[in-house]
Amino acid sequence: MRFSQYLIPTFRETPSDAEIPSQQFALKGGYIKKIAVGIYDLLPLGLRVIRKVEQIIREEMNKAGALEVMMPSMIPAELWQKSGRWYRYGKELLRIKDRGDRDYCYGPTHEEVIVDLVTNNIKSYKQLPLNLYQIQNKFRDEIRPRFGLMRAREFTMKDAYSFHATSECLDATYQRMFQTYTQIFKRCGLKFRVVSADSGAIGGNASQEFMITADSGEDAILYCDSCHYAANIEKATTRLTSSIHTGDPLPLKEVPTPGQRTIEEVSTFLNVPFTQIIKTLVYNFIPNSDLEGEIFSLAVVCLRGDYELSEVKLGHVLDARVLALASDRDIMDHLNAPVGFLGPIDLPADIKLLVDDSVASIINGVTGASKADVHYVGVCAGRDFPNDIVVDVKTVRAGDACPECSGGKLIQERGIEVGHIFKLGTKYSESMQAQFLDEQGKTQPFIMGCYGIGVGRTAMSAIEQSHDDRGPIWPIQLAPFEVIIITAKAEDTEQKAMAEDLYTKLMSIKIDVLFDDRNERIGVKFNDADLVGAPLRIVIGNKLSEGSIEFNFRTGEKRDVKASIAYDEIVSIIEALRHQID
């Protein structure tokens, strides 16, 4: 492409609302343009990057035997009503009416549609397994879109769905997808980590996330420093060190603790460690089984003073559709106790008490006495309060013991979730009565898997992981252009002729080359070139009179090359870069 005929609207100043590097450079470099909250135009440069990611995904998915399809983005409500998600999905689902007042939604994901597609076409186990995918735009009316394409409302996603007669067969495809994803992100030149994950609103059993490691990542992940354990913070667990809760049980005793509400205050006041204090939280929730109701139930949760509660974990334990901390007033109404002095002892009989495993065996602990300015000491789980519903609802943190090996410690890192693979099982096939005939001629629900990749997010992650203060440093696989040619003096006929010659030749052998033929100062061209982020920049300048031109790599390295061999050099450099990762 010739820069003068291309559209790359770069800005000298960074848009003020851009927060993270990928968003700043994508806007500043003319890759994307925001048109509404979480909704963007992809400009030519941005689209080139997206297409490259898509191409890699297509090649690898096809190689793994998946078949590409394209489902509609508008989905009739009946399908979502059939699976029940029409009622459960909440405001994130964009619902639309057509002229006939019929309900539709803009697809945020496509399990319902694919199940419908497959049930209409697959009747026998002989036609299985089947793995279908599409690369298509989704819309999720996110609570808080941010970070540009990283968390947009409309976004491009590759989603694949596999159908099986047996769980062994699902396992095999799941493994195959694991390898395919590994290969895809490797080819994109990205550093990533795979963690086991919470399966969220999609549901199902096992799932793993592919996380691009980056400081700006919105997810926290934990991994073991000595074994293979790695998990999203929403899922991560730890092995409790049992030695904490030892000693002979003392009698339960009330002590005055005027004004001591927080764990920290109580710890200081009574001189006991956080680990001996039982934290008591009260939550309101609406269970999933209650599809349309507005009636809240109450749950009391206890965990060890040094831990924070994980609302995601608690949501799962309660199978809650809606979950929120109860108000002080609610607590007073139901427990007759002030916040700050809550405890699990002598709760009203109708209140459900969940005990985190960190307090399930506590001996001689401290907890609120359910009245103002009083705590109990000598609290023993089981003896003083029931510990028959033991759960794991704590947020694990760096330094905690690995749950899978002895001696391992967990390390915490930030990550960007770019891929997620699930074993769905029969969740959707059962709710939607999607069945096939097995070898015995009996009807069985399909066993399903599902596999997603955020395309725009993957592209943006590459910037997060590799940039300097001037712009992206693209891996060649994703770079919008592989080579950019700049003349120092646009009107110099010799420089121009040299540039034209290289440009034409490189174009003819399908190297992605951008020729900056504008009559601009060289500083302007350099700055724009940095924003384009091509791995190799060819500068044809005053050294041409001595027969040489400059090769500048986006990573910083520079060298002079004889003009006579420049073309061959460029070709071999690009070839080498292309094959470095493949």
Place this chain on the structure above:
RNA sequence: CGGGAUGUAGCGCAGUCCGGUAGCGCACUUGUCUGGGGGGCAAGUGGCCGUGGGUUCAAAUCCCGCCAUCCCGACCA
């Protein structure tokens, strides 16, 4: 949805407290001198000051409503 802030030219902002001709930098247009990291000089183009109402002789500025955007918390590729 809760808490905080902001809406003035394509972008970044000043002006608002204290009402009186709408400004600056960048970008854009023309000319010219330049020519190795966003250059200089000169001349230009471009604004229902978010929106609706109110106060006033007079509103970007004061008052009330609405809308939008951004940041911090609960969702997800």
